[in-house]
Structures are given as C-alpha cells and as structure tokens.
Amino acid sequence: MKISFHGADKDVTGSCHLIECAGKKILIDCGLFQGGRDLSEENAEDFGFDAASIDFVLLTHAHLDHCGRLPLLVKRGFHGEIITTAASKDLARLVLLDSAHLQEADAKSQQHRQQRHRKHSREQNHPEEALYTIYDATRCFDFFGRVAHYEQAIKVAPGITATFYDAGHILGSASIAIDLKERSKTCRIIFSGDLGSDGRKILRDAVAPPPADIVVMETTYGDRLHRSLKESVKEFYLAINDTFKHGGNVIIPTFALERSQEILWYLREGVEKGLLPAAMHVFLDSPMAISATEIFRQHPECYDEEASKLFQQKRDPFQLNNLHITRDAADSMAINRITSGAVILAGSGMCTGGRVRHHLKHHLWRKNASVVFVGFAAQGTLARQIIDGARSIRLFGEEIDVNATIYTINSFSAHADRNELLAWQKKTQAEHTILVHGEETVMQSFATCLKNTSVLIPEKGQSFTLPALKAL
Template sequence: MHLSFHGADRNVTGSCHLIQCAGKKILIDCGLFQGGRALSEENAEDFGFHPWEIDFVLLTHAHLDHCGRLPLLVKRGFKGEIITTSASKDLARLVLLDSAHLQESEARSREKRSRRQRHEHEAPAPALYTLYDATRCFDFFGRVAEYQQGIPLAEGINACFYDAGHILGSASVALELEEGDHRRRIVFSGDLGSDGRVILRDAEPPPPADFVVMETTYGDRLHRSLASSIEELYTSINTCFARNGNVIIPSFALERAQELLWYLREGVESGALPAGMHVFLDSPMAISATEIYRHHPECYDEQSAQLFAHQRDPFTLANLHIVRDLNDSMAINQIKGGAVILAGSGMCTGGRVQHHLKHHLWDRNSSVVFVGFASKGTLARQIIDGQRSVRILGEEVAVNAQIHTINGFSAHADRDELLAWHHHIQAPHTFLVHGEDEVMQHFAGLLQNTKVHLPQQGECFDLLAL
C-alpha cells in the first residue's frame, strides 16, 4: 500500500498522485504544470510511472492543472478508466479540447520561429498532445460519480466523491483501501472552495481518515470578506469609467467568469453600477462553460436553484455581449471607455486577455482587475508584483493602467477554512500539496495532532509503515 507524488509537490500546479494497493494503481488527477518555460518542459517529461500500468484515474475537477495531462497519459499508453462527476466530465471535454488547440498552435509558432531564425538543425518541440489525442482521451471516461455514493474499483478498494465547493462538479475523494488484513482510508482534498459563494454549495468534508492529501494554495492568508470585495469591484469599475477608461478583468473560464457575471448583474440591478454599462464576455471557453453551468442544477446552492426555478438566468445582464469571433474580439479595443472586458486566461498565460492587455496596459485611464490566484512566473504575477513593463505578444508594454488585486473572489478556501476542513478529517498523517513552498511551511506549523509531510516530486510513502 503505497502513495507517491508526481505533481503539485511544493508548487501550485500539475496535481498528480498515485495510490498502489492490492495490485491496482489508482491516479488522483493528472494535471498540467503551468507558470513558465521550465514547468512547460516538465510537462513533456516522464510521469514517474508507466501510464499503461494505471488502472483508474479519479479526477477531482476540470481545471487544467488537475486534468490537463490526461490526453498525454492516453497518448503514452493508458488503457484504464477515468471516473469523475457528470459536470466535471462535461467541463473537462471543453478544457482539454481548448488545451489541445493551444498546444498545436504553440507548436506551429515554434516551428515558424525556428525557420525564421534558420535553426532548421534544431527541431522545435512538438505539441505535447493534439486534438486527436484529446478526443481519444474521452473514450476512457467511464462511470460517473455522484456525491456521497460509493464506487467499487476492485475487491477491497472503494472510492467516494464529496462536494468540494470549488467549481462546478468539483470533489474531494475518499478511498477505502484493503490489502491483506490491513485497512486504511485516505482522503484527497482536490481544490477546496471558499464558503458562502454564489452558485455552488459549500464544501462538505469527507469522514475522518488515516491519511489526508490536501491543497494549501491560500494556507498562509485570509480572504477579504465577500461583501467588501464586491464593493471594491464596483468601485474600481466606477472610478475607471469616470476616467473614461475600460476595465480588463483576466478571468478563469470556469467558475470565476460565471461568478463575476452574477455580481455584475446584481450591481446593475441594484444601481451600484451604471445601467448602460457594456460587458464583453470575450472567452469562447467561458461562454461554453456558462452553458454547461446552466445544465447542471444538481450542483447549485439553494439561491441559484431558486433563480433558475423562476426562469431567471443569473448569468445574463442587459448589455452583455457574447464574443466568440476573433475579429469581434479585436474590435472591442476600438471602444475608448465605459466597457468591462472579461477575457481568459486568469493568469494571463495565453488567450485573448493578452491582446486586451497589450492595448490597455499602457493607458493610464484603464484599469486591470485581478480576481484570482497568479502563480509565480506568470504574466499576471509580474503585473501584480509591480513590474514597470512586461512583455506581451513579443512586445514590451509599459504598465501604466491602474492595477487592482481583489482576493476575496477566490474559489479556493483560505487559511481558516482549510484548517476547519482538516480538523474534521482528524487524520494522523497529513500530506501537503498544491501550494508554494513557503505557504506549505507556514500552514504545516498551524496543524495539530497530525504528522505533517511535505513530499518532494517522485517521493513514495509506504502507508502501512507510517
């Protein structure tokens, strides 16, 4: 009975953990490393295990850093079963097809650069995986998990998914393991949501366990209150409009975009925001994700369920413009003021937001509002950390716009919420993952009545010997 770590170990992305028990190998997530060239190169390296030996993948949710290497896993020989919730399955299809398209586009760009620079003798790196690989990956999605309903994986091995409250369909996973006369329960937190959010229910802790593997993204800080965060969002928009500028909000397509649409609608309806305010949802993925959200009421909290029951769409407001076409996206930059532009990606590592930042970041009248976590090495983190200029789409761009960072919208639990969730699990052994090293060190010092482990990449633990 062994547990090994193959991603999100002393960093924030690439979640991937492996359980070996009773002759079966079970992978919890298979995410993409994000944040810089070194991490991108790490995606192409060996997994640290043989993909063809994996029997099951239990996917906690559809964020790219948790599901983004699934097509590569299949490409390299995986023949097992992928199990996740219905909503995560739908969102993963969207995310993985988009990722494959991006992988192919970046590979073509590398090839063109190589030719221009006459480096024909140096073969550019190929796409990590293709649209074909991503499409083929969906053939291996099998049974659909329902919250609090056990799923037998093999004799003596059962899995149960619990609502993690992070994004639509997100889950923590509890594994009941039996090997010979030994029985153990291990819980994987996945990413945990912050309490009191709109749209989704709060996270539900699994039952107590012998071991817990948990995320620590915000393990060293508290979020601002939601009410003050909403007020700051409205203030940042109104003050920018008073300067006749535009507001750029780099937004994650899953959960954050839908939540922001909710608050922008509420702001207009309450009079806190201008009635004629134009909002552009400029993210094909976010647009499609919003449609998926509408089809999964089983994930809603009571407030959201009641709105839909009364035929009210909480994601729609009067002057909302859905922008799918690239030419329409580029035309937005002709608007000189009074627009809110929601565009992907949240960490500004790609997507249409880079185009909008290139046209607005130098403008003192404009504002950029960050409403989510930004990993080290990302463009978003460079701007947040106060760099005077940044490189965007091959050009150096001055940072003159007003920069706002509002962390109260985070889809991740904060320090106290993580501690409360951990206290419920009561695990004698805790493995901390999915956080920056200094954050994990801080959070480890707060935990009581448990032995804390901070695993390194590739480290393996004998669960019967601990």
C-alpha cells in the same frame, strides 16, 4: 499499499498522485504544470510511472492543472477507466480540447521560429511537437467511464472504494475519500482536491469529509486570509465605477471555469441593485468561458439554494441587458475600438495565453484604464509580474508600460483561505496530513498551524507505504 507523488509537490500546479493497492494502480488527477514557458519540458517529461500500468484515474475536477495531462497519459498507453462527476466530465471535455488546440498552435509557432532561425544558422534544430493533439484529447474521452455522484460510494475494484464529496471549488469539483484494503491492512485516505471558499454565489459550500487515517490536501492560500466577500464586492464595484468616471475600460483576466460565471453574477446583481450603471457594456471575450457558462446551466444539481431559486423562477443569473458574447476573433479585436465604459472579461486568469493579452496590450498603458485580478496568480506568470508591481511588461515583442490602475481582489478566489483549510482538515481527524498544491513557503507556514497530526511535505517522485507513511 503505497502512495507516490508526481506533481504539485512544493508547487501549485501539475497535481498527480498514485496509489497502489490490491494489485491495482489508481491515479488521483493528472494535471498540467503551468506558469512559464520553461514548464513545457517538465510537462513532456516521463510521468514517473508507466502510463500503461495505470488501471484507474479518479479526477477531482476539471481545472487544467488537475486534468491537463490526461490526453498525454492516453497517448503514452493508458487504457483504464477515468471516474469523475457528470459536471467535471462535461467541463473536462471543453478544457482538454481547448488545451490541445493551444498545444498544437504553440508547436506550430515554435516550428516557424526554428525555420526562420535555420535560415541564418547552421545549427540543426529538432522540430517541436505538440505535447498532445486534438486527436489525443478526443481519444481521451473514450476512457471516461462511470459517473460519480456526491456521497455515493463507488466500488472501484476489489478492496478499493471511492466516495466523492462536494468540494465547493468549481462546478462538479470533489474531494475523494478512498477506502483501501489489502490482506489485513486497511486505510482511508482523503484527497481534498481544490477546496472552495465558504459563502460563495452559485455553488454549495464544501462538504465536511468523514474521519480518515491520512489526508492529502491543497495549500494554495494556506498562509493568508481572504477579506470578507462583502467588502470585496464593494471594492469590485468601486473599481468599475471609478474607472468609468475617468473615462476608461475595466479589464478582468478571468478563469473560464467558475470565476467568469461568478463575476457575471455580481455584475448582473450590481446593475439590478443600482450599484453599477445600467448602460454598462460587458464583453465575455472567451470562447471557453462562453461554453463553460452553457455547461453551468446544464448542472443545477451543483447549485446552492439561491442559484437554484433563480433558475426555478426562469431567471438566468448570468445574463445582463448589455452582455456581449464574443466567440469570433474579429469580434474580439473590435472590442479594442471601444475606449470607455466597458468591462471586458477575457482568459486566461494568469495571463499566460488567450485573448486577455491583446486587451492588456491596448489598455495597460492607459492611465484611465484598470485591470482587476480576481484569482490566484502563480510565480512566473504575466499576471504575477503585474500584481507584483512591474513598471513594464513584454507582450507580443513589445515593451508595454504599466500605467493602468491595478486591483487585486483575492476574495473572489475559488480557493479556501488558511482558516477554512484548517477547519476542513480538522474534521478529517487525520493522524497524518500530507501537504501538496502550494508554494513551498506557504506549505511551511500552513504546517505550523496544524495540530494533532503529523505533517509531511513530499518531494516530487517520493513514495511511502500506507498506512504507516514510511519512505521507500
């Protein structure tokens, strides 16, 4: 038995871990590296294993940094089975098709730039290829097999059993406990996936995992605490009302999965309680977020008690009187003719692509506008530059001054904070704790807080025996 690490190692994205047991190879997640354009080469690199040799993929959830390289895995020869929850399966279809479209568009754009460059240079450029295509993404869906139900064990293969537990992160997200047996050796290893923060709207809190020998856990917010949710919602409403008072619009760069739906919930609740103006116009300007919201409505099995009660009463928690759904690009562009009194939710959350970049171009320079960040921003992303205080940023070949008021409200994050991570880890009673999916300095800080467990922070490509965790 052994485990090896092929992504999200001393990094926040690209989750990909491999277990080998009883003649089978099981991949836990196969995510995309995200952040800056320089990561395109890292995504295209060799996985560190033969894709065709993988027998199973256990998918924790449908965020791109956990599922985004599945089409590439299939493209390179994978023909095994992908197992995940029903909600994650539906969301992954949406996320991967959108990603494939962006991969193709990006490759085409780079080819055009190379063609223009060749007109003025004798250099020979190799034409850019998409990491994967819509065809590759569509083929990927053929390999989604059995559906996992929370807390019901699945016999993956002889000697290998997996049990999915609600991680409370996004719709369908899971931590996965894997029981391994090979000859006389046994081992239970838990992969946290991404863990949600407690007390959120819509979804249930993360479920306590069973005791285990080893836990592999995320550390995204392992060095900080979230402010209270109540205070964050108050700040959120204050940001909107203050912006409207000064005659501007509010731009919210938002992730299509979970964050968009949660923000819609609070906007509806704010209007209903009289804390936000009833005449406020809200634009959901993200085709993927629109489709994701529709998928949310199809999976009440993931809701907490309050959300379930609303649906039982035939009330839609994501609907406002002045909510405008903008799928078409022309409608999206028309939003920028509105200069005040609007809340604009647009992807992507880290501003690495999507329609939010156009809205930033039209509003960042306005002193009466505001930009509200409600999620994590990785190093190297445009969102991180703005949050860190950049006086100007470059967008579409132009230098844009940052004059808008910038708010960072991390308590809306779908990730658990340091204390929540520590409480979750303690319940595993694990002898060994492996830290992944976090910036290296954050991991080092979190490691000092762990008690009664040995701590390992692997490098990308490292392999270890199980259950002893001896380096190979």
